[in-house]
Amino acid sequence: MTVQIFDPTVEAKGRHIAYAPRPKSLAGLRVGLVDNSKHNSDQLLVRIAALLERDYGAKTHIMRRKHSAGAAPSPQIIEDLKAGSDVIVAGVGD
Amino acid sequence: MQLKSRHYEATDMAAAMELCFAKGWTDGLPVVPPTEERIRAMLAAAGLESDQQVAFIENRQVSVTAEKIAINAVLAGCKPEYMPVIVAALEALADPLYGYHGPATSTGGSAVFMVVNGPIARELDINCGDNLFGPGWRANASIGRAVRLIMRNTIGTLPGVLDRSSLGHGGKYTFCIAENEAESPWPPLHTERGFRREQNAVTIMAALAPHQYSNGLSSTPEGILTTACACMRICAGTGRHPQYALVFAGEHMAILAKAGWTRDDVRRYCFEHTTISHAELKRINLMDGPVGPGDETAMQTLVETPQDLLVIAAGGRAGVQSAFIPGWGSKSGSQSVTREIRRA
Numbered sequence: 076m077t078v079q080i081f082d083p084t085v086e087a088k089g090r091h092i093a094y095a096p097r098p099k100s101l102a103g104l105r106v107g108l109v110d111n112s113k114h115n116s117d118q119l120l121v122r123i124a125a126l127l128e129r130d131y132g133a134k135t136h137i138m139r140r141k142h143s144a145g146a147a148p149s150p151q152i153i154e155d156l157k158a159g160s161d162v163i164v165a166g167v168g169d
Numbered sequence: 170m171q172l173k174s175r176h177y178e179a180t181d182m183a184a185a186m187e188l189c190f191a192k193g194w195t196d197g198l199p200v201v202p203p204t205e206e207r208i209r210a211m212l213a214a215a216g217l218e219s220d221q222q223v224a225f226i227e228n229r230q231v232s233v234t235a236e237k238i239a240i241n242a243v244l245a246g247c248k249p250e251y252m253p254v255i256v257a258a259l260e261a262l263a264d265p266l267y268g269y270h271g272p273a274t275s276t277g278g279s280a281v282f283m284v285v286n287g288p289i290a291r292e293l294d295i296n297c298g299d300n301l302f303g304p305g306w307r308a309n310a311s312i313g314r315a316v317r318l319i320m321r322n323t324i325g326t327l328p329g330v331l332d333r334s335s336l337g338h339g340g341k342y343t344f345c346i347a348e349n350e351a352e353s354p355w356p357p358l359h360t361e362r363g364f365r366r367e368q369n370a371v372t373i374m375a376a377l378a379p380h381q382y383s384n385g386l387s388s389t390p391e392g393i394l395t396t397a398c399a400c401m402r403i404c405a406g407t408g409r410h411p412q413y414a415l416v417f418a419g420e421h422m423a424i425l426a427k428a429g430w431t432r433d434d435v436r437r438y439c440f441e442h443t444t445i446s447h448a449e450l451k452r453i454n455l456m457d458g459p460v461g462p463g464d465e466t467a468m469q470t471l472v473e474t475p476q477d478l479l480v481i482a483a484g485g486r487a488g489v490q491s492a493f494i495p496g497w498g499s500k501s502g503s504q505s506v507t508r509e510i511r512r513a
Contacts, residue, residue: 078185080202082175083194083240083322085231114457143502145271147228 098162102132107160109148110140111167123164136160170219172205172236194244194322196314196342203243211239214249215256216513223256224263226324228270229331233259237323238315244322245315251293251308253510254371255315258283261373261506262316268504272375272497273326278334279497281316282376282414283345284481286359287369289510290347297347299485301418302340302379302492313343338378346483352419353482354426361432362507369510374414374479375497377405384421385489390430391438393421393491398442401471401493407445408455408469411496412477412505415439418484421491436475443471473500 098104106127108120117138124136137159139152144167148156156163177192179185185202189195201207212219217235224233235256242255262269262281272279285295296306304310320326328334334341350357359370384396397415406413415435417425425435448464450456472478477500484491497503 076181078179078182078202078204079176080179080185080188080204081172081208081236081240082177082192083203083237083244083318085237085323085325086175090230143268143271143499145268145275145498145502 100132101127101162103134104161105159106133106136107156107163108136108138109152109156109163109165110138111144111165112141113144120164127164133162172208172219174236174240189244193327194318196317196321198342200244200318201246203240207243208236208239210249211242211247211252212236214513215239215252217252217256224259226263226269227265229324231324233263233319233323238319241318241322242311242315245318246307246311247315248293248307248311251312251315253369253512254283254285254289254293254312255319257371257508257510258312258316258373259319261371261508262320264506264508266504267373267375267506268502269324271502273320273324274331274333275498276333276335277377277497278337278341279375279377279503280338280340280344281313281320282340282374282494283313283316284358284372284414284479284483285312285345285347285369285510286350286357286364286372287510288367289369289512290350295345295347297349297483301346301416301484302344309345310343313340313345316345317341317343340376340378344376346481348481349422349483352422352486354422354430355432355480355482358479358481359507364507364509369512370507371510372479372505372507374412374494374505375503376414377495377497379416379492379494380404381490381492383490388424390425390428390435393424394435394438394442397491397493398439401439401443401495402445403449403453404493404495406495407471408450409499410471410473410477410501411499411503412479413472413496414479414481414494414505416481416483416492416494418488418491419486420489422482422484432480433475435480436478439478440470440472440475444468445471479505 127133219236447467
């Protein structure tokens, strides 16, 4: 007699994500930086912003720090970045 | 109600066990094949319909249904009566204060430490004594295992993929205990976290491995806790403000009881005696920069508040061992959570 067993995994459901349109150029744009709160993450992001400003013409940058690397940015941080930047640099890592 | 999960055929039980390995559904150890009869017994014990959502893991956008919990509980070797404990643990895992994504994914490699309180702990024979963190009890072994298998199979927390633990530890197989309420000098842990003594509850904490310390010389609380604090002052959590569990076993528990020390007394002592100077943190490279003026007297506490020390009575009666368990990361990223265990 055969044995029937059931699958403990879940199937990923397809979902449409609406990406923001990519700017053709960074010239004159404001850069938002999401500091994930890891050690030296702020320094790394500031260097990235400096390169974007020096080599690609970005105008300014602002940085906001998450309260934990494992958590999403707070609604306040998202509002600040939406209001104060045109493009955003965010990432996860150590 | 019809089970909705995909199903597979195997020629016999041995082949079904091998199929579970082949499908990647195990933690490396053999599992019990999840047949319909066994899954339905789990659901009945918890009084849940198969399609009922028990938890939604926000970061992963995964809905954990009763059916998936039941399948994994069968795989883990649980008895049906363990189901309500697993369901409560999953509800706790989904609490934003626990912050599933951080501790589940982090290189820090935490496990889900579970403490069961209330009459159900005795009824299910969840060990609170000898060999507390070791093997030998089906409930301890399989309840914690079920939670880890749900994390793996249903929430997608696969080692090397969305579980990036550098090291991990044995508690990631299972890390479930009961509190020794019968011999504890203190009220049950869950009663200071919003529940009544006669209620059943599980407390979870994202936790690193237990660190054992020995002190057979002291017969006072201060003597024992001096050793505990010396060991805690420099450990995995130093400088990051996680929560800690402090587990006191038999002889140490008896000394604390005899002296009439309350949980608050223990917490206050340990809070005060685990502070460390900025200078020391800098010397051991847990704080950036050179030692400067004032660093010898600038102090940092181990945890944010004394309440971040979870004081637990458990472990064998004999011996002069106790343990502390550092929480994962920082309290801002994950906190311990307690949920009621509801039976059908």
